[in-house]
Amino acid sequence: MDAHKVVTLAPRIRVRALGKIFGDGPTRVEALKDIDLEVCDNEFVTLVGASGCGKSTLLRIIGGLEYHTSGEILSSGKPVSGPGADRAMVFQHYSLYPWLDVMENIRFSRRLQVNRGELTSADVEVASGRAEALLNLMGLPNMAHAYPNQLSGGMQQRVAIARALMGRPEILLMDEPFGALDAQTREVMHDLILHVFKLEKATIVFVTHDVEEAIYLGQRVVLLAPRPGRIDTIYKVPLPAQRHQDMKHSREFLDLKKQILQRIRETSGMKTDSDLLEQLSRTASTQ
């Protein structure tokens, strides 16, 4: 029902018959094939799938950091022709500027505009208010003048998220942003990003290999299958919009998790865990 309604609205991101081939000749890799996907305004979509199935490639194409080789991609109705401030991206790591302090990192996009003379001093005033609000939102009010290498991994990612939000992007793209964090920090970050999502009303596409994370955060979970990368199944998450950690133990959550995990195994050529073990022992014995 819901899904039908949103599709008839103009989607924020529309991907049609999209394909991506890396290289040619013997190094040719068909990373994505026939991808059809629509993400509506203010939707939170997560992408999961086995490693190498093209999650990052799809996200990077949406972000304009990678070009596609067939099909089309529209963002806010316009063809994507390169990266732009309307589609902010949060990377797994190494994206903060270590020579700038936390506040300067967050204000980086404003600095670009100031340099170009695009902002009046009143705008700058408003911007510094926003930067401070974001810093508070991220729970780092006292860290404005710390340098990134003085922060823990979790704090660094919060700064990266604040920096991405600074320019009020319509779309927030995240590629395993919590992949390098420990489990406890990750849970905190999950609730934080859901809070941000509610407050900022952005459209979020979130790549992860962690199925639990994908279900907990997403309204829909898109499962990609490898070789060539293609959309296998799109699951609608049967949880209320307001998420809570306890829901991870609910029947609906656990059922969906089991279902998706099983499907990932199947699409990557392994039916069960014992298949995986067998394959591992086979590769071990041939070495």
Added chain:
Amino acid sequence: MASNSLARPGIWSIRGPMSQRRYWIFAAIGLIAPIIAWSIVANSGWVEKVFMPTPGSVWARAVLWWTEDNLLQDAAISIYRVTAGWLLSAVIAMPLGLLIGTFRPVQALLEPLTDFIRYMPAVAFIPLVMLWIGIDEGSKVAIIFIGTFFQMVLMVAEDVRRVPTAQIEAAQTMGATRLEIIQLVLLPSAKPALVDTLRITMGWAWTYLVVAELVAANSGLGYAILKAQRFLQTDKIFAGILLIGVIGLVIDQLFRLLHRKAFPWMHTKS
């Protein structure tokens, strides 16, 4: 009686800890021991004084050089040549390396060529330089330039290439243009590595200075060393070599100080 805490690792454990004080004690031993050994050998009479002067006589010669023979002028002209040759190479190598490390076509155009030239021995260019430029100041600067420039270009390019892609892509998704990425990401990100590159190439510039002054000069520390050899003044040779070492060490430390002052974010850890 079981001890319930692991003993503090000793200084000889692999990558073991060492207090600042102990570090300096060891450093002092490392610096002073060779001088003592030298002193013992030179004073023992095993080696003739002409071949191995004592530390005392080297010091006395250095003082004499300073008071009677214009040591300051020799040192000044050498420092001037090194700085000129090295600056000239830096001024050209920085933008060129930046372009090579940023744009693939420039890399393809210039990097293999530079790689090739850098394997040609700079010293072998000396006869050519003397033919073309003569033996005035320009030739010394040219030899230092040839010796440092090609390496410097490649190092600068590598420094720029080491900037994490995520830093560049983050700027792109914030709407930065190519010029803005170069100015606001590539340069500041590579800057600490660039200062290190300048420091290291300064050391090479000194090597080529001495080479240049040994064959094509009538002033400077290298020339003084050469002249001392003609008059069998081994103590002056020693004094000259040590002096160049000291000047190099001082310049190196100044660069390190600059690094600490200019990039506090690299030297602060919580």
